[in-house]
Structures are given as structure tokens and as C-alpha cells.
Amino acid sequence: MEQEKDINFEEAMSQLDEIVSQLEHGDVPLETAIDLFQRGMLLSQLCGQKLAEVERKIEMIVESDGEITKKPFAAPVESGESGE
Numbered sequence: 001m002e003q004e005k006d007i008n009f010e011e012a013m014s015q016l017d018e019i020v021s022q023l024e025h026g027d028v029p030l031e032t033a034i035d036l037f038q039r040g041m042l043l044s045q046l047c048g049q050k051l052a053e054v055e056r057k058i059e060m061i062v063e064s065d066g067e068i069t070k071k072p073f074a075a076p077v078e079s080g081e082s083g084e
Contacts, residue, residue: 009050016043 007015019040022028028036058073 007046009047012043012047012050016040016047019043 019036023033023036023040055073
């Protein structure tokens with residue numbers, strides 16, 4: 001897994017796209033398909049982690065009463081996720 005942490009988001013997505021294409025084509029042996037699936041899951045987790053890191057770093061610049069301030073980015077909460 002250490003090797004996966006060294007690749008950037010775009011490279012991971014490209015590899016994941018290639019894996020999905022190979023699996024969708026359906027002409028890979030079962031053992032190879034399992035290996036590709038496992039690698040795809042690792043890449044998917046890596047991409048999710050990288051996106052979460054970026055989300056934490058994003059700040060919104062807000063202008064209020066003529067002053068510009070920075071505040072942490074908060075992703076909108078979709079209905080149904082609030083537990084209500």
C-alpha cells in the first residue's frame with residue numbers, strides 16, 4: 001500500500017479507470033479479475049482519502065460588511081443524512 005500513497009489523485013483515477021475497463025470487458029481470467037478488483041478497491045480508498053484531505057484544506061473566502069475573511073469549507077448536508 002505504500003507504493004499507492006506515492007501516486008497522485010489523477011494517476012490513481014487513471015489506473016482505476018483502466019481496471020474498470022478491463023473488468024467490464026470480461027475477458028480476464030478469474031484470478032486476474034480478483035487481483036484487479038482488490039487493486040481497484042485500494043485505489044478507490046486512496047482517492048477517497050486524497051479527496052477528504054483536500055476538502056479539509058479548502059477555505060472559503062467570504063466578503064461581509066466590506067471585509068474579506070476566510071472560513072473553513074463546509075460541504076452542504078444532503079437531506080436524509082442529518083439523521084432526521
